[in-house]
Amino acid sequence: MPPVVRSAVGVLDRVAPELVARGALRLWCTPARPKDRAAIPGGTTFRTGTIVGQVWGDGPTVYLVHGWGGHRGQLRSLVEPLVGAGLRVVAYDAPAHGDSGPGALGGRRTTLPEMSTALDTVIAEHGPARAVVGHSMGAAASALAVLDGTPTERLVMVTPLADPTTYIEGFAHTLGFSERTRHRFEVRMQVLADRRLADLDIPLRAANTRRTLPATLVLSDRDDKEADHADGARIARAWPEAELVLSDGLGHRRILRDEETIKRIVAHVS
Numbered sequence: 001m002p003p004v005v006r007s008a009v010g011v012l013d014r015v016a017p018e019l020v021a022r023g024a025l026r027l028w029c030t031p032a033r034p035k036d037r038a039a040i041p042g043g044t045t046f047r048t049g050t051i052v053g054q055v056w057g058d059g060p061t062v063y064l065v066h067g068w069g070g071h072r073g074q075l076r077s078l079v080e081p082l083v084g085a086g087l088r089v090v091a092y093d094a095p096a097h098g099d100s101g102p103g104a105l106g107g108r109r110t111t112l113p114e115m116s117t118a119l120d121t122v123i124a125e126h127g128p129a130r131a132v133v134g135h136s137m138g139a140a141a142s143a144l145a146v147l148d149g150t151p152t153e154r155l156v157m158v159t160p161l162a163d164p165t166t167y168i169e170g171f172a173h174t175l176g177f178s179e180r181t182r183h184r185f186e187v188r189m190q191v192l193a194d195r196r197l198a199d200l201d202i203p204l205r206a207a208n209t210r211r212t213l214p215a216t217l218v219l220s221d222r223d224d225k226e227a228d229h230a231d232g233a234r235i236a237r238a239w240p241e242a243e244l245v246l247s248d249g250l251g252h253r254r255i256l257r258d259e260e261t262i263k264r265i266v267a268h269v270s
Helices: 003-015 017-028 072-084 112-126 137-147 164-175 179-193 202-208 229-238 259-269
Strands: 044-048 051-056 061-065 088-092 129-135 152-158 215-221 242-247
Touching: 003 017, 017 164, 017 179, 044 112, 051 072, 051 112, 061 072, 061 112, 061 137, 072 088, 072 129, 072 259, 088 112, 112 137, 129 137, 129 259, 137 152, 137 202, 152 259, 164 179, 202 229, 215 229, 215 259, 229 242, 242 259
Parallel strands: 061 088, 061 129, 129 152, 152 215, 215 242
Antiparallel strands: 044 051, 051 088
C-alpha cells in the first residue's frame, strides 16, 4: 500500500470511521484479476447461471475450486491425471472471477460464503461429488460447504486458510485504519455474510460438528507466503481422519504443479 494512501486513510479514519469501514469492505470483497486467465485446453465449456466452467472425462465427478483472485486455469495440472484415473473433472470460475459473471454484490465483488454456495450450484447442475479439490480460499469455501452439508466422498484442501477472518488484522494494518474502524468493518462483514464470523472458522466448526465428514487430505507448504502453513495443521488436527502433508519450497501456487502433490491428490480421490 503506497504511504500516501495509508496516510490518507489514517486521516479519514479519525473523522469518518464508518466511511472507511464501508470502503474497506468493498476492497476486501474485490478479488484481484490475474494477468493470465487462460482456459484449460479441451473439455466442454458450460454456463450455470453466471458461472462459467469446463468438463472433461467420464466417471465419478471431481470438482476443482480455485482460490481468491484466481481462476480455473490455475488447476490445469490436475485435469489430465484425474481424467487418466477414470474420473470426470469439473472446473469453474467462482463469482466475480475469471469468465464468470458478478455475484450478488455486483461488479467484480464476491464473498467467501458466496464462493461456497457457488460450489453447491455447480454440483446441483453436474451431479454428485466423488471429491472436491480446493486451493487456498477455494479450499476454505469447499470446507465450509461440506460443513454446511454439501455431500462428497473425499475432500482435498491445498494451502487452505483455517479462518479467513484472522487475516483482517494484517489487512487493517496495511490500510492503516484503527481498532474502532476494524470493529465496524467486522460488523459490516458479518451482516454481509449473514452469519457469525465464528462460523467461518473451519477448525472450530469441524471440531464441533455432528456431521460425518469426508476423508480429507490437507496439503500445506512451509514456504507459503500467502497462507500460513500452520492453518493446514490446525485444520487437520480438528478434522476427523484428516491426513496432513507438509512440503518445503513449493510456496502457495507451485504446489499445484508439483508432481508428488498431484500423485497424492489423484491417489486420495480415486
